[in-house]
Amino acid sequence: MSYYYFYYLVIIIFSNSISVFCQEQRIYRELITEPTKFTPEYKRIISHDELPVVKNELSITLKLYLESHGSVWYNVFHKGRWETSNISIPALWLKPNDSVPFPSCSNTGNSNIGLAMDGYGFLLNRWYHIAYTISNLDKRMNFYMDGEWVGSFSIKYIQGQSFIFNDGPLYIGWHRWKGFTGQISNFRYYNFRLSHSEVLMDYSGEDPTKYNDNDESSKKYFIDLTIAFFLGIMVLAGGLFIHKIIIRRRYQEIPNPM
Template identity: 70%
Template sequence: MMGINNNMIMNYYYFYYLIIIIFSNSISVFCQKQEQRIYCELITEPTIFTPEYNRVISHAELPVVKNELSITLKLYLESHGPGRERATRTPALWLRSGDSAPCPRFSITGDFDAGINLNNYGFLLNRWYHIAYTLSNLDKRMNLYIDGKWVGSFSMTNIQGQSFIFNDSPLYIGRNFDWNGFTGQISNFRYYNFRLSHSEVLMDYSGVDPTKHNGNDECLNNSFVYLAMAFFLGIMVMILVGILFIPSIIIRRSYQAIPNSM
């Protein structure tokens, strides 16, 4: 009988470890899906822009975007531009006339020209800036970073009824087709198919590729949650099995302890 009881206990522990393995594999698959993130570097070396010059990128050349995107670039201004056009575009980043204050714009449900104006922040001339612009339908939020610092955001108020409206139009860099652009330079212009977290913005700012960063925040957070669920589920299974089998083991051992009347 002792051999049977030991086998039962061993099977019980094997079952517990099997649960842990199943949850661990699920977490691994989940993280792999989260890491399938790409970007396209549209401009690498510093490129001179004038009010009459622009770069036009067709929609087919850009990574496929579903619910999120990010754009990062380095900008150098030699003079302030004449202004910006208020047109439907997701994403759009305009520079205000006179002081080149950044004005990130986008289209959302019910508003073709939503966004923010950083009235107290104007780009200085003759110096480089790193800009990161992120959009997420999942978070219902736009964030703007300059030189790695979070400087502005926009959050939707009608969470259920509003979304960012992405489009399949070309991407214009430097100037739009009807308006003059700026005088200066752009380099390291990257278009991501996901929302960069603040830590990933800092990686891009320092020259590190965020898509090769395996420990993204969302994956790690979900990993801890699933591991905790697996641990407590395993504990509950151990308790349940113990309730079902330990009494019978005790009864059998007690029965064996009764002396033979013969």
């Protein structure tokens, strides 16, 4: 009976070896599904603990409908404790009067830096699909409108600077200043960087987590899986070796009837 426990232990160790190396999953949470009305006074606040765990990358996609332009800078989404810090990743602002998008972020060189998307102001009373992606691996923030890649910001000092992620809440439709008047639907928060192809999948209503054309992520997953496989083989081989030793010792302990 003890042998069964021994083999059961080997199987547990083998399974845990694989799970340790393959535990990172590409997931998202849809925070808003149906069209939701936002006003300068109405907002959504999502705590950090309610969001997928982010290490070095994230993406946000949503559909946005503006009913009026603001007279001051106003916010679509912002993550960070604005009461005590200017650190913000991710963040999307709209400029006064014409609602030109200004996707922004924080890095070790500047707490508020981004893209002034002049010429891409949102028209009123129509829906737009927006995608915001950021990656410390690529050192780049990308911005998409209706599936089209329209802007990018890259860190210049690759070795010396990096984006700063934070554990503050996610504000939707509001910041320290008033928010916008309009609607938001299909607001998704991803724990990885969407590629352009995956942005197009989200734009068409598909699930990008079921498909991965990110070469670096694919290579990393293959390497982790390979390591987990060989680690499991080593554990299994070691278990069999120990098992043989146990059998040999028990055989030697059997008294000779002669």
